[in-house]
Amino acid sequence: MISSRSKLSLYGEKAIEWLIRICGVSAIIFVFAIFFFLFREGAPILREPGFNLWRFLTSTEWYPTSMSNVRYGTFALIAGTLSVTGVAMLIAVPFGLGAAVFVSEFCTGKLRESLKVIIELLAAIPSIVWGFIGLTVMNPLIQTVFHVQVGLNVLNAALLLALMSIPVMVSIGEDALKAVPDSYREGALALGATRWQVIYRILLPAAKNGLLAAVLLGVGRAVGETMAVLMATGHAVNVPHSIFDSVRTLTATIAAELGEASQGSPHYRVLFLIGILLFTLTFIVNLVADLVVRGINRK
C-alpha cells in the first residue's frame, strides 16, 4: 500500500517535472518557430532577380504597388520607427524612472497604493484607444500649440508611445529599486548622505540592471506598437527633419498593406522581410543591453 502510493507520487512528481520543463523550453521553441516562419515567408524574395538588399535598407522609395516601377526601399520607414521610438524614450525614460523612484522611495501608505493602481490602469488602456486620443485630442492640440499644419506627426505618436511605455517602466523600475536591500539605504543615511545622494549614488547604481531592463521593455513596447502609431503618425513615407513631420513606421506599413498583398507575391514577401527587420532590430537592442549589463557587472 505504502510503496504503491509512493510509486504513484514518484510518477506524479516526474510528470509535473516534465510539464514544467516543457513550459520552460516552449519559449525557446516559440521564438525559433516564429523566426523560422518569418524566414520561410520572407526569404524567397532575396533570391528574386531585381531585388537588392542594399536598396531595400537604404532607399527611401517605397512603391510596392507601382504599375511601372516597383521599388521596395524601407529607409524612410526605418527612420520613421527610430524617430518615433527615440523621441518617445526621451520623454518616457526621465518620467518613467522618476516616477519609479518617487513611488518606491518617497511615497507611503495610501498615496503610494493609489498611484500604483492608477499607473497600472494606464497600462490597461488598449492601443486603439490611444490612437483615437492621438487623432482627436492631440492632433488639434499640437496644431494650436505649435502652429503646425498637421498634428499627426512624430511628436504626437512619441507622446502616445511614451504614455504607453511609462507604466511598464514604473512597475519594473519600482520592483528593481525595492529589491535593493534596506541596509544600503540605512548605511548611506548613517554616513550622513542626503536623500538625493542616497538615490543618486547608492540606489540607482545598485538597481541599474533592473532599471535598464525596465527601459528596454519600454523600448520594445514602443518599437512594436502598431495601431496607435498607424493613427497618430500621419502615415506618410517620409524621412523626418523635425518632430513635426509626418512619418510611417515599419509596423504600420505591415498592418496597412498585408491585408491586400496576395499570398506569395513579392509585395507579401517584402512585408515579411520587414517583419524580419523588426525582429532583428529588437534582437540587437536586447543583445546590446545584455552586453552592457554584463560589462557593468564586470567592473
Add this chain to the structure above:
Amino acid sequence: MKRILTHTTTILAAALLASCGGKGSGEGKPAGISLQNIGSDTMVNLAQAWAEAYAHAVPGVSVEVSGGGSGIGVAALINGTCDIANSSRKLEKEEEEKATAKYEGKHPTEHQVGWDALAIYVHPSNPLNEISIEQLSEIYKEGGKINKWSELGIAAPGGTDEIVRASRQNNSGTYHYFREAVVGKKNDFKAGSRDMNGSKEVVELVAGTPGSIGFSGIGYRTDKVKVLKVSKKTGEPAVEPGIRSTLDKSYPISRPMFMYTPPAAKPEVESYIKWILSAPGQKLVIENGYIPLEAFAPKDAK
C-alpha cells in the same frame, strides 16, 4: 485600425460560417441566412444602408457589411470568404484570372450598382474654387512641380504655403482610380503624402488642416470641407460633381461602383443584387450622396 479589426473579425466570422455552413445550408430553411459583404471603403456606408433597409424589406436575410478597401473585398472574393465583394474599381486582369481559377473556370459576375464622383476636398478657408486634372497631377505625382499654394496663384490658407496632400493606403480602390485617372497609370505618387486608412479619414484630415487637399468619394462630403470644381485642362470650364455631371461624364473624375459575386451565387445573393438595382435600392444611392444608375436618376437633378 478599426477597419482592419472589423476585417479580421469578418474573416473569423466567415471562417466560422464556412466551417459550420455545411450543416446549416443543407436544411434549406431560408430564415436566418447571413450574407458576407466585404470591400470598398468608399461604398461601406452605402452598403450598410442597403443592408439595413433590406433587413426590413426581406426579413430572414441579414447582410453583414465590412470595409477595408476594394483590394480586401477582391481578395475575399478570390479566397471564397465573401458572398459579395464591393469594389470601386474594375477587377484587374490578374485578379480576374485568379478568381476564375478559384471557381473552376467560371468568371465572377460584375454588377454595376451606381456611380461615385471622386471629389477633391479642401479646407473651407481655402480661397481656391476650382482645379484642373493637370494641376492635381502636378500636386500628387512623383516629380510633380506644384508643392505650394502660391504656385496655384492663391494666398496660403492658414498661413502656411506647403500643400499637405492627403491620399489613401495602397489597397484602396480610390487610390488605384486616382492614380489611373489623375496621376497617370505609368506614374507614381509623390512620397510624403498622408496615406489615410479610410475615405472618412481623408475628409477629417482636410477638415482639420487649413493647408490640405484630399480626394475621396462624394458620399463623404460634410459641411466642414469645401468641394472643388474640376476641369480637364487648366483654363477649361470647371464642373461641380453632381448627379447630372457624373452621368453625362462632364465631371472628369467619376467611376462606377461595382459588386462582384461568385459564379454560382446563392439565390439570396441574386435577389439582394436585384433589389439593389431596383428603385428602393437606387433611392438609397442618392440618399447617401452617390450617383444612381441613369434609369433611376431624378429628371430635375443637377
